Amino acid sequence: MELLKQLDRQLGLLQEKSLIRRRRNVESPCAPRVRVDGRDMLAFCSNDYLGLAAHPKIAAAMKEGVEKYGTGSGASHLISGHSRAHAELEERLADFVGPNLVEARALYFCTGYMANLAVLTGLAVGDKNSEIFSESLNHASLIDGGRLSRTSLKVYPHADVAALDAMLTASSASTKIVVTDSVFSMDGDLAPLPELLALCERHQAWLVVDDAHGFGTVGENGRGALEHFGLRSPYLVYVGTLGKAAGVGGAFVAAHATVIETLIQRARPYIFTTAAPPALAHALLASLDIIGGPEGRERRAHLNALVAQWQDGLRLQRWQRMPSSTAIQPVIIGGNEETMRAAAALYEQGLWVGGIRPPTVPAGTARLRATLSASHEARDVAQLIAALNELERS
Template sequence: MPKASFEYLNGELERLQQKGMYRLPTVWSGASGPWMETDGRKLLQLSSNNYLGFTGHPDIKKAAIEAIEKLGAGSGSVRTITGTLDIHDELERELADFKGTEAALVFQSGFTTNQGALSLLGTDDLVISDELNHASIIDGIRLTKAERAIFAHKDMDQLELRLKENDGRKRAFIITDGVFSMDGDIAPLPEIVELAEKYGAFVYVDDAHASGVLGRNGKGSTDHFGLHGRVHIQVGTLSKAVGVVGGYVAGADVLKRYLIHKARPFLFSTSQPPAVAAACLAAIRLLRRSQPLIDRLWDNANFFRTRLQEEGFDTAGSETPIVPILIGAPDKTAEFSRLLLEEGVYAQGIVYPTVAMDKGRVRCIVTAAHTKDDLTFAVDRIVAVAKRTGLLKG
């Protein structure tokens, strides 16, 4: 019998390379920031989710160090045994107050938060999901036994049709991202809430890219639209703008108590290390006084997007600090990103299966830590590469 070997995987890897879809992680030297170093080169970073520059904030670092000294490196258990320390309880109370909900439950990552929260769904439920929702939502739905329906991106007529088709047969849950991670556009949450109330449905919003970005002091899309008390489940991340790692569900206290007993990622994963929980707590408290920083983030984003649009780039439906530049085929997208790297700008290409095969784009993310000079540098290099590749006429 032949010896087992993974050589069979090389064929698929070669196919990915030929189509411009093969990419290994870049290894960076030093901390996350607007300029980062790799292989001895300093590059302008346009692919980081560190929207507010919190990853290196002194208050957040200090909180993490003090937590290690007081509470150790790890929690020692899952939350339901001995892994709920006072720092975890304090973080959840702070999050609930910040989000304006009865309760909040923290998970170890944003991805597993959706898997855990969606365990709420069963055979008596219908989940209606925007077609461009994040992969963590899609995977979470697949793990449930709920009936499933999709509506075209932000298409309220089609959403209402799905609700009418249900005709009250099952409990309906409408699920949407608050900010869509690939196009940078914002969900029409007021219209979604109105339809939900008309048909007696629940509203579930994933604010991964809205937390720290939308709303007063970064409270998210529910606050942005003034919909407190009308959105049943708010999911958020503790990475991205918050600058650390983890995720949370904010909503009714009964929902929290249910998920404590039913959400498998919560039940079977060791809880956040004390340093992580303390850093998240410090970041949420910092958000409460960070409106000027959030204003700077939006000023930077609007400046950058406007400059690109004036040059003739297609930035899809971008309304936020996520600013895609549509390229097209995966190989052309990969080449555009590679040429930008040569020019000193790191902006990753996003291709199929993350986006449609013909919708490859270089996704740029603007942060509050960027200067106008940084962003002007980026636009100039992007224009030069676009003319070189024929995306723009020279």
């Protein structure tokens, strides 16, 4: 078939550019030490930042949730799929991040991707009366949400508050929405949220903050980037992911109660999908207990110590370590082929680090994306540091 030949040619072009992606089969629970395709590996590529994905208390809560609610929800939230577990989780989430919001209410979603699509398509009017201003390094879900909103979409340069100010000043839209990652997933740096919020309050704009990589890990109590910066405003719309530091799955949006009610009534990704299994919501209650309690603080302290160890120990000459203070620690190599060779060389040593290439990152900035977890030990990080320092010089 000519259609299949076209696809084969397209795949061949990806292969020539070292852009083919491969899946590996993990045969053990998510942890630093995993069995992958029959081989024992030390992994630095998951987003399980607090090491909760296989926590026994959360696993026990998941089992309890299955016994109590079964395995599936059976319908969308607005039909019959909204269980007591979902309601309790939303109440707890609103309380958890509520100190940084005004009249907070929360809404639980199956995935972070769906949450971001819902926020941008639900808040935007969809005509010339709305305008979205999106950070240039935003996650794909925010980019897609802006496109699906069917409204005007402008992109401002990375962390460029002055450029955004000029765009907002020039806009005549009655509904302005600024959207940004908090911790940028491929660079690991933090958005200038205090300055962005000040702009939004001055220009009467919503500030949508995708805290996928900050929730649980950033802030004294793990409440994320808003807590870290000490922000509070009715203009904030907060998106938190529950499949990364929280160790389970799904995501939530927290904002003023009127915003959440608007999403319930207008956001198609929420209205027209089956609710997540209630057992997940039940397990997340246990996860929140850990994140906000003494164990969560201990885990965050250990993670920060590992980040400091990484920054002190990595000695690169050709490659570039990004100035990140978070669990995401990229090493910029540049070319796709060299990046994948480096990832393969580490893998041969039993070290699993993701090689990230375009279109996930801009052309010419292919990188190794090392992610640290509170479940890693200092000796694990030391092993990767030594391997990288030697590999760059070989």
